[in-house]
Every structure is written in C-alpha cells, then in structure tokens.
Amino acid sequence: MLQLKVPPPVYLLIAALCMWSLDRFFPIIELINAPWNKVGFLFVILGLSSDGSSLVQFFRAHTTMNPLHPEKTEKLVTTGMYSLTRNPMYLGLVGVLLGWGIILGSLSSFVILPLFIWVMTVQQIIPEEKILEHKFGQEYIDYKTSVKRWL
Numbered sequence: 001m002l003q004l005k006v007p008p009p010v011y012l013l014i015a016a017l018c019m020w021s022l023d024r025f026f027p028i029i030e031l032i033n034a035p036w037n038k039v040g041f042l043f044v045i046l047g048l049s050s051d052g053s054s055l056v057q058f059f060r061a062h063t064t065m066n067p068l069h070p071e072k073t074e075k076l077v078t079t080g081m082y083s084l085t086r087n088p089m090y091l092g093l094v095g096v097l098l099g100w101g102i103i104l105g106s107l108s109s110f111v112i113l114p115l116f117i118w119v120m121t122v123q124q125i126i127p128e129e130k131i132l133e134h135k136f137g138q139e140y141i142d143y144k145t146s147v148k149r150w151l
Contacts, residue, residue, distance in 0.1 A: 054082070
C-alpha cells in the first residue's frame with residue numbers, strides 16, 4: 001500500500017494532470033467560460049494561503065510538518081486553521097484543485113475532486129490519525145471529537 005509513502009503534492013500534481021487530460025480530451029459540458037473561469041485563480045490563491053499559514057503554525061510550534069513521518073510530530077497544533085479543520089493543508093490542496101477545475105471550465109475535470117479527497121483520506125489522513133492517536137492519546141482523541149476531519 002502507498003499509505004504515507006507519496007508526498008501529498010505529488011497526488012496534487014497527478015490529480016491536476018488528470019483534470020487537464022479530462023478537460024482536454026473528454027470535455028463533457030463547458031460549465032465556466034472565459035472570463036469567469038479566472039475566478040479559479042482566487043481559489044488557487046486561497047488554497048495556497050491555507051497551506052502557507054498552516055506551515056507557519058508548524059514552524060511556530062517547532063514540530064515537524066513532514067506528512068510522510070507523522071510519528072516525528074512533537075506537538076499537536078490545534079489553533080488557527082487547525083481549530084476549524086484537522087487538515088487545513090489537505091483542504092488547501094482541494095482548494096487549489098477546485099480553482100484549477102474552474103480555470104479549466106469543463107464538468108469532466110471536476111470528477112477528479114472526490115477521487116482526490118478519497119485518496120488523501122485513505123492514503124494520508126487515516127494513517128496519520130492512527131499514529132497521532134497512538135502518540136498523543138486522549139489529547140488527540142479530544143481534538144478529533146471537537147474538530148472535523150475536513151470541514
């Protein structure tokens with residue numbers, strides 16, 4: 001299995017390429033035409049901003065942000081974006097892909113979004129949660145109960 005073996009940005013690039021391919025070779029319906037498709041850049045910026053602010057929180061907490069080694073985490077980060085969602089970085093990646101889909105404009109590209117969310121949940125989030133629960137015990141269980149996985 002690929003759990004915790006592939007960096008999330010690699011999944012993002014694969015999903016973005018699949019979205020482009022579907023839009024290019026199998027466009028179903030043109031949902032968003034120019035110039036309205038430029039709104040997608042706003043979602044890309046918001047997604048990248050979510051990722052950036054989450055990284056800053058990890059630096060401030062002096063803990064690892066390496067998604068391939070959650071066992072090296074020294075502290076739970078539960079403030080800022082992490083008080084709204086347990087996975088603001090992955091949510092940011094979804095925002096980037098949503099923006100990319102809007103930029104592309106066709107319905108076919110959006111088929112990849114639920115697949116990306118499922119892959120991130122199975123390959124990254126659930127394994128991370130198991131490790132963090134084992135490492136931090138009740139503190140992490142309480143956090144999981146009070147903050148949703150996605151939104």
